[in-house]
Amino acid sequence: MKRLAVSADGPAAWESWRDAFARVAPDLPTISWFDPAFDPADASYALVWEPPVGEMARMANMRVILSTGAGVNHLVNRPDFPADVPLVRMGGDQTAVLMADYVMWAAIGLLRGARRWARDQEKHLWCNRPILRNSAETRVGVLGFGNLGAAVARRLAATGFIVSAWCRTPREEKQIPLFFGEEGLSDFLPSVDILVNLLPSTPHTRHIIDAELLSRLKPGADFINVGRGDHVVEDDLLAALASGQLDSAVLDVVATEPLSAESPLWDHPRITLTPHMASEASREAQAAYVAHVIRELEEGRAPPLLYRPDRGY
Template identity: 45%
Template structure:
């Protein structure tokens, strides 16, 4: 019998227990903070309580319930445990839809129309073709590539930036610190899809914003810790940036007192861009448990040292 621990300090993962046991009849699930979790062989996680893995001597696998792993990695790299994430076609489709909406929000001037509505002012925003709108994507993994493909199909000029070099047909790609300046200078709408690592924490800050063209817009749907909120507010108030669509925040839920709520240039959404379906999570976790038991290579294995 495989003992699975459902671990989170912020989310209720109880719903996964019956689904996992249906997929793996011989499995047994415990839900944190049940002390029985400490005896588990597999941890299925989102925002794991700090220091918990070290208290689990039988642990053999750490598995995220999503594509992101930054909030389940701390404490795992030192143990040498394999860490896996979920890759789901529905999750990718959801992110593509969200980014397309956010890009259209700025490209078609819906942000300007909404602000004019509040002041009862009638003024038609200029209509420009997609080919005159430059969209830059930070992060060129599976999500970034899928977003780029959809934007290209709609006629946008698409650029991309990542830590390492990538070649994507139709996309002007840039890499590393030396490529960042040219990438930012040629971006009207910046879409952040980077993983969260020590190098990317706080990347959406004053130094980056100042290198974007006057009137550029930001779409934040990577990780909340990428954003330095006060720097974004300052860039919007100065008029250097035109607007932002934000789906993720350093602390969630976003504090009711945060000034981000009330800035007319910002759209706040409640971390809704996309998520893996429960069926996809269970299917991939169950398959990796079978592979673990059979000594086979694991699916969607994460490089813990790189953080993704």
């Protein structure tokens, strides 16, 4: 049965999801996962974000589970996750454009010292700071060249930044110079002025942004994290900022979310924090993507953002 059961964001969000699907995919039958009359056997697909404990076990007979997030570690690492059911990550054009917009905003802000301007304004200081370089003189290095990493790298390059990217395995790419593997990482890092992290979270990438990696960047480089919070050793990040190895950082993700009130990240003068919203697409855009994925599956095609356990993303 081609029917979608919506669990994402809990029962209070059901009406907004229902209305979004009615607008963009009126031919797709949907039902609230939390409807007392709902039986999981009556649906082939489930849309989830953070289901209540135990709920994913009830999805064991689903054809496919779809996540409203690009990251799915919070799902696959749960004991109730039905490992035999395929899982599809969130994607779509709006998600990629939003991520590219965010990174462009962050890169320009770092380049022009926007954080310092904001702090000067709070203190009523009229301080004309010199601009040391422009975008055409700034190399942005993107860690990760998947769906979002590629969109970000190409947008930055089109705007005039010098762009390169690193990924684990070789692939074909005509627009952006790519580096591969550990040897490539050693060649990639030293020339980077702004490092953008868009890696997936896997056992190989957790805590990859540590003191050793940061020490290989150009002294005074900047850092943007829009990947995962567990990529970064936060004490090492703070130490790199204190030593001047890093000049500034923009963090959309942190290890523990929401960030604790006691975290030193809140008040650091050279850290800009945003609440994990870099590429959160609209309800309509997410619904349209989900409907497109379901059409692909009904036609026997595998969607490109199908979770691969062997890769960890």
